[in-house]
Amino acid sequence: MKNYKKTKISIIIILLLLLVGGFTLYKYMNSQPKEIIAASFLPDEKDAQKMTKKERLKAAEKEIDETTFTLSIYPEATFENGSSKGSLYIRNEVKNAYPIAVELIENGSGDVIYESGAIQPGYEITEGKLAEKLTKGKYKCTANVSIFDPKTKKYKGQTAAEVTLEVKS
Incomplete structure (x- = not known):
């Protein structure tokens, strides 16, 4: 037993x-690890401009923390017409450790209507040109923000923000 x-x-x-x-x-x-496709890498720079020295010094006072990410994007973009450069605001803060790329996707059609190219930490976009010509009106869009590893340039993740884009004429 x-x-x-x-x-x-x-x-x-x-x-x-x-x-x-x-x-x-x-x-x-x-x-x-999963297989990485070519689109999973950081694109070339396009519209991003370096922030002013004063802006960088102010932002540099804050310590860079690889565990946090701060997105600065204005929720409205304005274009005089569908083929001109327009006003939009996207900033990759100096305190971020990762480069980003932003695509504006028109919610109704699902079309990509703007692509920022690479935006390194400490760079910002204040104007850009649409990827396709739009007619007069207001467009509800989603800004898909892709985050990339600064060394390997491989895709790390994504966040999103809502943006209203207006074409005046």
């Missing part, structure tokens, strides 16, 4: 170990 209990306990312990080992192996296999 004693051997029967010991055997039963041994079998239960072995089954538990196999269950824990199997779960651990499953988690490990699913945490392996």
